[in-house]
Amino acid sequence: MKQISEYISASKGRLGLGVLFLRSRPYASGAVGAVILVVLWLVFSGNGASMQTFVVTRGDFLQQVSVSGKVKAAHDVNLGFSQGGRVTRVYAKVGDQAYAGAVLAEVENGDLHASVKREEAELASLIAGTRMEEIAVKESEVESREAAYTQARQSLVDKIRDAYRSADAAIRNDADQFFDTPRTNPQLTVIINDAQLELSLEAKRLAIESALASWKSATEALSLESDLTSAAKDAQANLTLAAGLLSEANTALNKASPTGSVSESDINGYVADVAAARTSINTAVSAVTAAVTAQLDTAAALATARKNLVLSQSGATKANIDAQEAEVENARAQLRKTLILAPFAGTVSAVLVEAGEVAQANTTVISLLAAGTLEIESFIPEIHVALVNVGDAALVTLDAYGDDVPFTAAVVSIDPAETVRDGVSTYRAILRFSALDERVRSGMTANVLITTEEKEGVFAIPQGIVRREGGKTFVEVLEGKETILRGIVIGSVSSLGDVEVVSGLSEGDIVLVSP
Numbered sequence: 139m140k141q142i143s144e145y146i147s148a149s150k151g152r153l154g155l156g157v158l159f160l161r162s163r164p165y166a167s168g169a170v171g172a173v174i175l176v177v178l179w180l181v182f183s184g185n186g187a188s189m190q191t192f193v194v195t196r197g198d199f200l201q202q203v204s205v206s207g208k209v210k211a212a213h214d215v216n217l218g219f220s221q222g223g224r225v226t227r228v229y230a231k232v233g234d235q236a237y238a239g240a241v242l243a244e245v246e247n248g249d250l251h252a253s254v255k256r257e258e259a260e261l262a263s264l265i266a267g268t269r270m271e272e273i274a275v276k277e278s279e280v281e282s283r284e285a286a287y288t289q290a291r292q293s294l295v296d297k298i299r300d301a302y303r304s305a306d307a308a309i310r311n312d313a314d315q316f317f318d319t320p321r322t323n324p325q326l327t328v329i330i331n332d333a334q335l336e337l338s339l340e341a342k343r344l345a346i347e348s349a350l351a352s353w354k355s356a357t358e359a360l361s362l363e364s365d366l367t368s369a370a371k372d373a374q375a376n377l378t379l380a381a382g383l384l385s386e387a388n389t390a391l392n393k394a395s396p397t398g399s400v401s402e403s404d405i406n407g408y409v410a411d412v413a414a415a416r417t418s419i420n421t422a423v424s425a426v427t428a429a430v431t432a433q434l435d436t437a438a439a440l441a442t443a444r445k446n447l448v449l450s451q452s453g454a455t456k457a458n459i460d461a462q463e464a465e466v467e468n469a470r471a472q473l474r475k476t477l478i479l480a481p482f483a484g485t486v487s488a489v490l491v492e493a494g495e496v497a498q499a500n501t502t503v504i505s506l507l508a509a510g511t512l513e514i515e516s517f518i519p520e521i522h523v524a525l526v527n528v529g530d531a532a533l534v535t536l537d538a539y540g541d542d543v544p545f546t547a548a549v550v551s552i553d554p555a556e557t558v559r560d561g562v563s564t565y566r567a568i569l570r571f572s573a574l575d576e577r578v579r580s581g582m583t584a585n586v587l588i589t590t591e592e593k594e595g596v597f598a599i600p601q602g603i604v605r606r607e608g609g610k611t612f613v614e615v616l617e618g619k620e621t622i623l624r625g626i627v628i629g630s631v632s633s634l635g636d637v638e639v640v641s642g643l644s645e646g647d648i649v650l651v652s653p
Contacts, residue, residue, distance in 0.1 A: 190651040191616060192599075194643050199598055201591035201632050203525055205567075207516030209536070209582040212570070213482055213508035219245055221475035222499040225491055230504060232489055236480040242504050245497060247476035254473050257466045264459050276447040283440040290429070290436040291362050297429040298366075298373045301422040302357045305380040306350055308415035313343065313387055316400075316408050321347050328394040328405065335390055342383040349376050370430045377423050384416045484508040507580060512571055514547060514584045517557060517564035525590040528552060532569055537583040546572040549588060591630055597639040601631060603651055613643070614650040621650060 223245030230242040314320040316327050317340075324343040326336050353376050360369060391409045396402045488505035491497055514534065518526055526549060534545040553566040569586060571578060605612045605623070612623040626642030643649070 191648050192651060194597055194599070194639075194645055194647040194649060196595045196597060196645060199591070199593040199596045199630070199632055199636075199638055200589065201525065201630055203518065203522045203588045203590055205516045205518055205522075205586050205588065207514040207569070207584045207586055209512055209578060209580055209584055210515050211484070211507040211580050212511035212513045213484070214487070215481060215506050216502040217242065217478045217481075217504045217506060218501045219243075219476065219478060219497050219499055219503070221245065222497055222501075223247075223476065225493050225495050225497050228489065228491060228493050230486045230489060232486055234486045236484060236486060236506065238480055238483045240480045242478045242480055242486070242506075243491065244478070245476045247473055250469070250473040250476060254466070254469045257462070257469045261459070261462045261466050264462050273447070273450050276443070276450045280440070280443045280447050283436065283443040287433075287436040287440045288362065290433040291366055294366050294370060294426075294429040294433045295360050295362065295364075297422075297425045298360060298369055299357045301373045301377055301426050302350075302353050304418045304422040305376055306354070308380055308384060308418055309343075309346055309350065312411040312415040313383060315411065316387075316391070317343055326390070328391065328400050328408075329397055330390045330393040331395070332390070332393055335386065335393070339383070339386050339390055342379070342386060346376075346379050346383055349379055366433065367430075370426055373426050374423065377419055377426070381416065381419045381423070384412055384419060388412050388416065478504055480506055482506075482508050512578050512580060513550070514569040514571075514586060516567050516569065516584075516586055517559055518552070518567050520556070520563040520565070523552070523565045526552060526567065526588055527590070530588050530590055532586050532588040534569070534571070534587075535585045536578070537585070538579075539577065541585075543577075545575065545578065547586070548572060593638070597643050597645070598632060598636040599639055599643075599649060600651065601635045601637040603649065604628060604637060615643075616648040616650060 225243060225245050226247075228243045229240075230236060236242060310320070318325040318327055320343055324340045326340060330336055353372065356369065356372065360366075388409065391405060391412060394400070394405050394408075396405060484506045486504065487507050489503070491503040497503055528549050528551060530549045532547045532549065534547050535541050535543065536545070547569040549567055550570045551568045555565075556563045557566050558564070569588075599613065603613055604626070605614075611626055611628055613626055614621050615624045624642055627640040629638035629640045631637050
């Protein structure tokens with residue numbers, strides 16, 4: 139400033155008027171680029187020409203974009219039931235503050251609540267493991283099943299031995315009455331007038347003698363440790379042989395004729411004894427079959443009891459727990475379909491249903507505005523969007539409070555795709571307030587001044603005085619009494635139209651504004 143004063147004093151003889159003005163940045167209005175300019179009117183007596191000049195001085199450089207917009211909630215959502223039904227409870231009313239996850243309403247779901255509790259209890263049981271009392275019960279069950287299995291095996295041994303005795307009595311007591319030398323060379327003692335049947339019957343009697351001898355030895359060696367499955371099969375085969383012989387004997391006796399040595403009464407007695415023997419064999423067959431079944435059933439029950447004991451002692455496997463966790467999650471998912479849950483913390487803005495009404499699936503019944511995350515939606519013209527970046531600070535005024543109540547915000551997003559408004563390409567930008575303020579409400583009109591570039595201590599000159607020739611830029615500089623063209627390198631343009639001078643000018647240079 140001292141240099142400027144000296145320059146003015148030295149020029150008093152030829153200066154008409156000297157005016158000093160400062161272009162500054164008002165806070166409330168958010169005015170653009172601030173550059174200190176010293177403007178002098180010079181009147182040269184030699185030719186009467188006048189020149190407007192200014193002295194180059196460092197100052198602040200500010201580039202801003204002015205837009206308007208609307209305040210809106212960062213998130214707003216319309217909520218409905220995934221599964222329709224009769225509404226049992228509505229927990230929210232307009233104006234209520236809801237936390238994220240809060241239940242706002244629900245339809246009939248008692249059975250689903252019960253299902254969730256049941257699955258959760260099963261999961262808890264698996265995770266906790268089996269109590270000692272439960273293990274003791276399992277051990278007792280194993281002991282009981284072992285006793286039943288042993289008893290069933292003993293019963294099978296007894297039934298096999300009983301079957302041998304029944305077969306032995308049926309053949310050697312009842313059937314042998316009408317055979318001579320039955321154990322070595324069986325010969326039928328009754329006349330039946332059927333040679334083929336007679337030969338078959340005598341052959342069967344000889345064959346069964348060998349089977350009975352082997353069977354006797356096997357039953358005498360039989361114990362609980364024996365292969366009872368094989369023993370039972372042998373018994374059933376031998377009983378089948380005995381039954382076949384008795385069946386043919388019955389047929390032969392019904393054809394028999396009395397002789398001098400065998401009376402009608404004898405034949406009738408043979409028939410009765412064979413009938414009783416056949417009944418005894420059939421009973422033995424049924425008893426062995428039932429004993430085999432009982433032994434198999436008790437074996438299976440014992441195996442199951444032992445498996446349950448092992449599972450109880452070892453606890454649940456990870457696979458069991460994972461499977462049950464999946465069951466729990468499935469039950470909860472089914473329950474959630476009957477609930478309306480707040481997806482985020484916010485304010486209830488609409489409730490369109492009452493308890494007792496039937497709500498349809500996927501129909502809006504409650505609306506929610508996000509709490510504490512108000513934003514400004516604005517549309518930046520195409521000519522300015524290249525200047526604005528995410529993170530740029532902004533000064534905001536609201537029509538509701540006027541220019542004297544400023545708020546601060548920042549750009550949080552800019553859409554990559556255009557939005558055509560009134561035939562003009564614009565780009566949707568979202569700005570978020572820097573702090574929560576209860577005065578700011580959704581729907582208010584906002585005036586936004588976005589600071590896109592801000593520098594301190596730079597040289598700036600009016601863009602209109604820059605001359606461009608041959609791809610280079612120049613300004614007219616006063617050196618003594620002469621004016622010369624000086625090449626400069628320029629940078630950004632401020633919102634007032636001033637252009638940053640990167641190089642070519644120094645502090646104190648006098649630049650001509652107009653001839």
